[in-house]
Amino acid sequence: MINRSFTNLLRWSWRRKQDKKGISLNREDTEQLDQFARSVRRVRISRSLLGLAWTAGPVTALGLYGGYYIGFGQAPSNQQLIYFVSFTVLSGLIALIAKIVYDSTLGYRSERAQLAVTEVIDKLGDLILSVKNLVVSSHEGETRERESAIQLLQRVDLSPGGVVMASQQLTGDAELAEILGNIDNFRRAGLFSRIDDVHSQWNERFETTMISLAEVSPQAAEILRLRYQGEIARLRHGTPRTEHFIARVLAAIEQDNLLLITMQDVESMLVLAFELINGRELPMLIFDYRGRWRLAAALDRMERKRSRYRIAQAAGSNRIRSLASWLVEVGLMNYEQVPEGIGANILVERVSEALDELAEQMQQQVKDLSEGRSDRRLILRNNAESMTEALKLYRNAHDAFKRIGELHADFLLAAEDWNQLMDAARLDTEELRIGPRGRGVHILEKVVRLDDEERKEVCSHLARYMRDQHLETHETKGLFERRAERDNPLTFDSARQLAIETALALEPHIHLSYPEIQRGIGATLATYMGDLEPGMSAQEKKLLGESMAQDVEEDMSQAAEHLAVALVRHYRVSLSEEACRFLNETYGARQSVLDILVNHSAGDEPPAQSLLTVRPAAVPAAQRRWYRSLVLARRLVGDRRQ
Template sequence: MPKPYRVRTNDLRLPFLRPSTTTAETPQIRLEREGRDEIRRITSAVEKVPWSVNLLQILWTAGPVTLLGAWGGYLLGYGKAPTAENYVFFISYTVITGAAGIIANLVYNLTGGRRAEKTAGKIERVIKSLPELLLVTRNLIVESLEGDARRREAAAMLLRKQDLSPEGVELAAIELLDDRDSARILAQIDIYRRVGLHARIRDLIALYGETFEPQFAELAELAPNATALLRERFEGQAPNLRRGVTRDDNFIERILAAIGQNDELLMTLQDVEEMLILAFELISGRKIPMLTFEYKGRWRLARAFDSLEEARARHRIAQATGLSRLKALTAYLAEQSGTLVEDAAAGLRAEVLLERSQQAMDALAEQTQHLAQAVAAGQSDRRGALRRKADLLSNAIRLYKAAYSAYEQVGRSHAQLLKMSQRWEAISTDLSDESTSLRLGPGRRGLRIREHVIALDDAAKAEVCKHLAKHLATGTSEERHLQHHQQLERDSLLTVGVDAAKRLAIEIALALEPHIQLSRPEVQRAINSSNAADFGQIEPNLSAAAKAALGAAMVKEIDVDLSRTAESLALALVRHYRVELDPAAKAFLIDQYAAREATLNMLSNYLASHSRGDTRNVSYLSQRPPAVGAPPRDWYRALVQARRALN
């Protein structure tokens, strides 16, 4: 019996089959090409051919055409061909302008072309560096913490990754819950999620729900945001690229405050992380929508409107500033060794932050007093420890006083807001007409919602990249060490890296300010209310072109959700401006911005239950501020004792 014929794949290669390596390389090649196109487009926005070169090129191309046109025109006008003198004139004109065009092109290629290459190099450097610096900053955040706080923060960072493997979910759960059995269950749920077996996920939730709930409740007191991420994994959900990542509230305000007051302690490493993400988003083409409303019409109403808007902005800033200062204080204490504050976990209420900070500062003052007494008694070997504790307490008191002043300002701004609201109420009641209701459709007069977009055009992207590239190239040795953080010990990394990272965030804010006006309150609100893109898939070893392509793709994945912003505007219109939401206005907000109908109906009912004649003072505080008292005298006494012992 003859043996069956077997095809040897090594001998027979079909022409339409490609090697597997080519197929694997195709996505990478496509990323590189798209990224290079993106960088080239940004570069061309600022490094264009000068107008003089374009003009001379036009003259060069127009020379022969002019010669033919002159010959034809001369023939039609005079009925004969041009004379030899005319030919000499037009030929000389063509040669001279053509030579000038060639020389201009040559000069441009020698000067402007190199300038374009330098600009492209700066853009590539920034695009390549920002994701790497983002990872360095996240490592600094974990490095600055101690004990269990390090584990919780690292686990939260893992859970934010959209492509985290089941083993990664299990590791994060072990770090957070310290329970391998529960961690194994979460890994099983993640495996079922990946293959779409939600029926089995529901089985596991029903079976182990009572086991996990006490663990979640205990963890929520320490790390609320990490608890929410872990709960989502238990429910079979993973971070969504379209939904993005929630930003840390008021990070822009803290960075601008650090710039304005020349005090880097007012900002945190989490703020640095958020600013790096924002910069890479905008350079990658992110467009953040912004909704505002304005009034144009009678000057008395317009003046009252502007005054009320200014009062509302100041009040919101005051409320945000108080919490920002408490976060900065808690973060500072958490970054220092030997304090009672382990971490400044995101999501904690202001009252919790205040309580932890006060307890830590009480203990710090007591430690400082004991060290001062020991040094005064002759124990000179403890002078270094006393100096460190005294410096730490002094900085903490400065941050606490900033929080105290900020919350004092909340009361004053609230009183001013009430006053301006009553003024608008009185004027709008006297001059009530169609202009004081929400206007829809075409037109400019009246009370209208305006849509804006926060984005960088290609020229602005290039300018921002050039600014940041200059900072990265001419930065101090500390900032260069930040990019080679693996070579540094922990103490050196914290001493060098934190300052360098904060300076980088400040430079980013300064680079973005001329283009998107970060200092404007409405811009900060729009950015805070939008979710950040998830850049977790960008790895350090990728090229600048690949990072540019991935960044552009990821920012396009973010869904635009203006529902909450529209509802906030509707709330302001109803509560502050006493504007009635008629059916047309509600339909517009629902259709255009996906606002919830139930929320709008509730606002309409609120206005109906409060007549225009009701002028009672209504509190506009979004939440009751914590009772931040003046710094206790014991803290100052500890500093005085320390200075006396050290002198």
């Protein structure tokens, strides 16, 4: 035992000598010194000390003499003068030191967080355009031409020539396309009377074309109608969001099926993050009422636990997928082993097989090195570093999936309580009335927004993810940091994973998993993003996002309608005439929609509820042989980080 310890000591000493012969970088210490020096330069010591000397000297002396003489009718003593001067000097020095320490620690972190905000705004703008391109690339032939024409016509600043080209692709009518180009010229000049003249001649032909186009693409027909009426600028006041896009993202998490997320859902999620980061405030309506409160509370409790389960499942799935991507990156797995869309259960099995194979290789290399084959040392050290990083990522995935199991059990208990309440509840219809404080509907107006600290946390989360995935190459790096060696183009699978990661970043701050938040966001208009262009700087995108967020019209009519639908269909109540009149007059809810809800029988169908269809995946604890192979390797080659 003594001989073995002495041998290990000699090996350690030899490695230390070898390290001293080479070049050693101590970046952490120099980086901290650089932060401190930068803070000192920012404070400007000479100017601060000069200001302190002026304040502690003449200013304090004049103030003390003048005030003391006015108050007591005599000059202060030398001891009093020394006291006040010393107090001023010490207070100033303490404040100066505190400012330097703050700037070199918390201030530096705040600067890095602000850089992350700028970086994410820059990347999100480009990624939104990339998703639009993916939408077009997913089609072929006439469908691709039609989709690209729709995206062109949604740009308010599209030139008249572009309007003619896109309109002809949609309608196949060159003459009508020329008319639409002329209308756009009149719109830009504000000559709406000339647009009316064109309408008097072309209305019949235009309506005939729109009927046939609406059968193929209602969205294209709607955009062309706005162009024909000269009202395309209305898009700057907001565009409709994709319906239920948040619910589909969460459903994809729950069922471990990325294919449930469409590219339109991805675009909507990225736009939501972009506008919130740029200061958009989303107004929404939530409600409180007296009546079937136990039933409503049980439903909300079940849905929230289900949403927490979804979010945890997304975190776990992304952790194991990140590990698989890293193993592919370092060459320990092939891309064919982890293709896009593979399930989490299969992914866990293949990752475990890759780590088993790595552990076997390391054990064989340890054996070879012990037998005197020194050429295996470098390979073994590299494999040990890979195993260390892989085990760290695997433990993160294991902890995340362990949390999934706990939340899964909580959700099933909540669902069981809900079913018991439903069986015991009396299904007589209860009417909601708009009444005084103690009774009826209480509508609360809530605003969803990100404050400065939340914005920094969201952007730091997204910036780390984007860098890890190499989604963009123009990263906002610090000095002396290398850029990514490769740029992963945005694929359908990576776009869907990005939407999930965006939901994870926003969830702690705006609670996307809450049903009322989903209803409220779905009822608002999205910020118009048509002015985004490739090659814009981060500052241009930031200014654009802030200005567009302010231009969006906040129409509460859809929010009121969504609230009424939730009351009737999910909470088994009916609306009174007074309640309908209140929603119509106060928030502009359409009377036709309210009439349909009034006629809806709450007893015809049970409240909507969603149960799990897929059991959560399981990530077992890391195998002991993985740790054993790493320990054996460390004994021979040491740790490169030492």
